Amino acid sequence: MKKATILTVVIALCLSVMAYANGQSESPSATNTAQKQVNMRFSWWGGDARHKATLAAISLYSEKFPNVKIEGEYGQFSSFYQKLLTQLSGGTAPDIFQVDFKWVHDLLSQNPKWFVNMNTMSDKIDMSGLDMKFARDWGEVNGYLIGLPLGMNGIGLVYNKDLVQKAGIDINNNWTWDDVLAAGAKMKKYDPAKYALFFNKDYFTYMFKVQMKQRSGYDLIKPDYTLGFSREDAVATFSYIRKLIDTGTIPPLEETVPFEKVYADQTPNWLNQKYAIFPTSSSIIPRIRSASQFPLGVARYPVLKDAKNPGLITAPTMLIALNASSPNLPEATKFVNWFLNDKDAIMTLGDTRGLPAVKKAREDLLAANKLDQNIKDMVEAALPFSGGPEDAQTQNQEVVVIIEDYIQQVGYGKMTPAQAADGIMKDLKDKAAEMKSQA
């Protein structure tokens, strides 16, 4: 009897495993002949505007190539990386996916075998319109290029034109960090309930990184795993953050923290015109544009007086990568080439991934009046002040969390700038030592 019992369970298990294996084998067999049905998956993050445009581009592609069906997997940026990692390690990653420049070093230093090295694909994907130095600066580790840039991103200030004007704030492309404080004072004078500026979590971290680079000339952790800044630099930056809050230039963190994971387009006080300026990246402009009921303007990101490095972040908005173990690699490659270079694709996607990285795409959109002038202006204002590619060590996700923690400690008044400077130096040294030991 026992034998029968075990047998039953084993049979049942085999059945379920076979059912699973069946589902798995569907796509490889389908690619054997070119005209057979190909099912692929493409994953990206973004806001509504990008989702709609990308889905439209996908269906356009399916119309042109009826044998190719692409399923879009899309969502918010905040949990995309975690999902991608799980999919990669579980062997279920999509055929095509977006990668952020911040993950490139972590991903490639772990194991490059998950991704197609784009350096080997120049005969299959037209890269002539791309600035390949820019692509490699941000997407390459040890000769391995993880993906191709879809857009060019520059950091800058997006502002509510009406509110800035009413408060008498003269916003322009030459702002220093002192001008930000002066704008805060003007706004308080105009209406004490309103604030000149606000940050979400991501852009507070960027502000810290940028200002530190402007002070020291280096990224937080240098390629030799030593710190790129002095204690004075950190004290000065943390003191500046304290000043932003104490002068009412930015709202107290208690007010903004509940919305720290979303951008201006989902921040009630931006939408109801209580906050005037949002430091952000050009690629975020489309979603802010579609949510805001008032005219927007852009200006260059503030640069410290006598900065050692202008430090502004100009990077790919995202890289498009190919899954090296995709059973549909030839078809996926064809799609990526189309997605980057085809005129219909360019027109359908518009500026939803920021200023397109492909030169021809920029020209076509401009000619068709489909490129938001604000996006173009923000990138163009940032480029001459670019801080260059960020050292890989500084992009580590734990480093980012360490910065976030100390900004909150200072912002909530739990630590003085001096204490935070000592704390962040110790934590970053520890983390750098850990990375060095694993390198």
Add this chain to the structure above:
Amino acid sequence: MSSIKGRYIGLLYVSPWIAGFLVFQLYPFVMSFFYSFTDFSLLKPPRLIGLKNFVYMFTRDKDYYQSLKVTLIYGMIAVPMKLAFALLVAMILNLKLRYINVFRTFYYLPSILGGSVAIAILWRFLFNRSGVVNEFLAMVHLGPVDWLGSDRWALFTLSLLTVWQFGSSMVIFLAGLKQVPADLYEAAKVDGAGRLRVFFKVTLPLITPMIFFNLILQMIYALQEFTGPYVITGGGPLKSTYLYALMLYDNAFSFLKMGYASAQSWVLFAIIIVFTALIFKSSPYWTFYQDEGAGK
């Protein structure tokens, strides 16, 4: 013969569950134990490193004790509040009213909605500085309170979300309340006991087995709570809501330290076992079974 056949068919019926259990529970359970002794990044094969993960956890991880602390505090706030609230609602729904079943259904709804993203957004709008809750407080000249923005209140605000999902505990209490013999209430009434006295001397002792059951279940849930804090606060501000499961998730999926996260999950497992054992050990002193009399 027929019983053998019955058993055969029975196993066939449960085989999907067995398959699911083996693949999705037993296998990860065993593997995570193995991974806890490794340096495993998800993207590279694991490398054995002995007890290093545990040593790091207890001696060098500066977030570990903070996270453990807030998780225990969360359990201590959320579980009693949830049980008390569930019992209160169960008692109301135990009244003999018209359409009571409709009410029972409605009161169960929040538990189905659970910690979904929509609820997280709702919570943010209710509890932000200019949210609905503060507007109500302003009407009685109180506040504003930074429910989610201050490290003093955020954990409590998250506990409210748990309390609001009182449905499953409530149903168990309701079943318990229905089993309290009516003659005991009548006898107490005849003896002149007031409502409060009846509650503490008759109702409460007789539903202690349900309290015991709910306590264990909710304690286990609370120590593993993830969705609410993940979608609403992300662990902040100042790590005041950085519950154990969030830390575990960050290590596993953001910092590529799956080995370390596995070690943390095994420590959490041990903590849950200890708490469960303590509650079990203490139960004879305070639970009362009608058929056995008092436990001791």
